[in-house]
Amino acid sequence: MRIFSSLLLILLLFTAPAFATAQFSELLDYNGKPERMFSVPLESYFSAGHPKPDMFRGPMCTACWRGYVGKWKIMD
Template sequence: MTAQISESLQLDGEQVPMMATPLEQYFELGGEKPEFHATCSALWRGYRASWEIIDDRLYLVGLQGTGPGGRTITQKDLFPDYAERAFAHWYSGTIRIPRGKLLEYVHGGFGSQYEQDLMLTLDRGVVVSRQVIHNGTAPEGATEGYSPAAMTVFQQGDAGGKQE
């Protein structure tokens, strides 16, 4: 599996990559999941969500996904009454935010390691703790910031683009 495109999070006035997919927990708990189609190997889930933390509460503030026939799926499709901002009360877990330079690239999921990880622990959408983990110091010239290294883009209708 290819390293995956991160979700994005507005945190303390900064846009950061987020190594977690809180919408998956929403779908597991019974929220209706649209038929998302992957458009590239770095986005097997078929969507990218944008999040924001305000007063230690996690909100979904944007969704861009691809459905059957290339149809765009947005946050309004999932939460018609909360198309601008939906409180993620369904999410309990840890959000990993990588920081610093790349220590080790892993060609799968969110497995790459960076100099630091900010770990946000949430309970029913509320941040209950923050912890910084120091993973090491990267060598001179190491890549700064999170980015998948390579991906395959699927053509519309390509069998590889449909997520089973």
């Protein structure tokens, strides 16, 4: 038991911290100027029981787990 505890302590002390990949931001066209949004408004739509289109389910990059980058535009 002492060996197990020692090994566990060594693993906890010397393991590298885990890093997450930053996700691509949504894009917002505001007054003709591109801005980045760090919210994902469509995810609440998809999680409310609406299925994601198949084109969002293919191979993906680790920087875009949701499978798409939304492009938004504010118009008067």
